[in-house]
Amino acid sequence: MSPKKTVKRSFKYTKWFKALTAGLWQDHPTFCMVLGICSMLAVTNRMNNAIAMGLGVTFCTVFSSLFISIFRNVIPSRVRMLAYMVIIATFVICVDRFLKAYFPPISEELGPYVGLIITNCILMGRAEAYAIKNGPLLSTLDGLGCGIGYTFMLMLMALVRETIGFGTLLGYRVMPGSWVNWVVMTIAPGAFFLLGVYLWIFRTIAKKTEA
Amino acid sequence: MNTTNPLILLIATIFTHNIALVYILGMCPFIVISKNFKTALGMGAAIIFVVTLTAIINWPIYWLILVPAHAEIVSYLIFIIVIAATVQLLEMLIEKFFPPLQSSFGIFLPLITVNCIVLAVLLFMVLRKYDFIQTIFYSVGTSAGWALAIIIMAAIKEKMMLVSDIPKGLRGAGITMIIAGLLAFAFMGFAGMITLQ
Numbered sequence A: 001m002s003p004k005k006t007v008k009r010s011f012k013y014t015k016w017f018k019a020l021t022a023g024l025w026q027d028h029p030t031f032c033m034v035l036g037i038c039s040m041l042a043v044t045n046r047m048n049n050a051i052a053m054g055l056g057v058t059f060c061t062v063f064s065s066l067f068i069s070i071f072r073n074v075i076p077s078r079v080r081m082l083a084y085m086v087i088i089a090t091f092v093i094c095v096d097r098f099l100k101a102y103f104p105p106i107s108e109e110l111g112p113y114v115g116l117i118i119t120n121c122i123l124m125g126r127a128e129a130y131a132i133k134n135g136p137l138l139s140t141l142d143g144l145g146c147g148i149g150y151t152f153m154l155m156l157m158a159l160v161r162e163t164i165g166f167g168t169l170l171g172y173r174v175m176p177g178s179w180v181n182w183v184v185m186t187i188a189p190g191a192f193f194l195l196g197v198y199l200w201i202f203r204t205i206a207k208k209t210e211a
Numbered sequence B: 001m002n003t004t005n006p007l008i009l010l011i012a013t014i015f016t017h018n019i020a021l022v023y024i025l026g027m028c029p030f031i032v033i034s035k036n037f038k039t040a041l042g043m044g045a046a047i048i049f050v051v052t053l054t055a056i057i058n059w060p061i062y063w064l065i066l067v068p069a070h071a072e073i074v075s076y077l078i079f080i081i082v083i084a085a086t087v088q089l090l091e092m093l094i095e096k097f098f099p100p101l102q103s104s105f106g107i108f109l110p111l112i113t114v115n116c117i118v119l120a121v122l123l124f125m126v127l128r129k130y131d132f133i134q135t136i137f138y139s140v141g142t143s144a145g146w147a148l149a150i151i152i153m154a155a156i157k158e159k160m161m162l163v164s165d166i167p168k169g170l171r172g173a174g175i176t177m178i179i180a181g182l183l184a185f186a187f188m189g190f191a192g193m194i195t196l197q
Helices: A003-011 A015-026 A037-043 A047-070 A077-102 A104-110 A112-119 A121-131 A136-166 A188-206 B006-016 B027-032 B037-066 B072-097 B099-104 B106-112 B116-127 B132-163 B173-188
Strands: none
Touching (some): A015 A136, A037 A047, A037 A112, A037 B027, A047 A112, A047 A136, A077 A121, A112 A121, A112 B116, A136 A188, B027 B132, B027 B173, B037 B072, B072 B116, B132 B173
16 A cells, blocks of 8 residues: 555545535535525526536635634624625625626626525525534635535536527537427426426435435 | 506516516525415515515615715625614514514514525616616515415425325425426416516
């Protein structure tokens, strides 16, 4: 055994690794807690919207977790909700301005959903469940894990919805010319059905079921 | 300024442009609180009240203070703070003056601060440049539409609990999504009647 390999293996069992990966599978924000569904269903009809949304949410979870955990001993518990909101809103404004300046078409298409990242339950959930109790580094990793898990889920939704609904992927045509678009996938009912099916599949695999 | 007739706005937001089933907003309470018909009623009433109140307060703040001061960039922050403050105030008032309402209505108020709909109504109000009257009709219609959707959902789920045999993995959130999809189809039946911009 080379020493390199043992280092790698032991890293897998550290709390840092655990904090990062919890959000990817075990505590996945969508499947286990069913949080943040609103923006997930509304923006995933095209892949580039999904990627923009996912990166925006990841940015916000990382930085809001970091700052909330830095200030965790200063925030009085009675007004902590308001404090979370103000910190989260600040980063959402950054994302909104960034999209408006560099990607105006995506900003146009996402519309009010960028602002609605503020009320995305994932951010509030991570702040209340993790960042307020743990140190800055761990909280940042936890936020990063959750953000990446959420982004993957958005991309998974968009992959099916855009290929079947528009016959394209990231704007390029992938389906044969004779393909008839399923318009239902591009509108709300398709989004609901697809998420229902995904929840069914993943929960059966993970054996996490509700009574 | 937007020139849509306020009455059309009211009908459109309840049926053709239902915020829960067409814009897919306010899903977290929609999944969690729709297990019981009575609870859904209480939550719906609380939402109608808070959304209308915050819209009425925030319209003058945005158009009469933030826009003349060219401070639209902080509008998200201001909206959030106003929502949180209004909810907190309402909670205290109910606790002090209407204690009987506390158990049926007051317990939902803290949840509403993080409900997407309250903020979404304000963002749409700004985006579509509604005037004051339109804002009132829009906020009443939107929240009533959401309340209608959650009440229908709760009624369906309560009945379903008694008779149906759902696959294990689909229970809870999964089946809620499927029902919501079917409901969304039903509401889309109205879609051709009115177009909103």
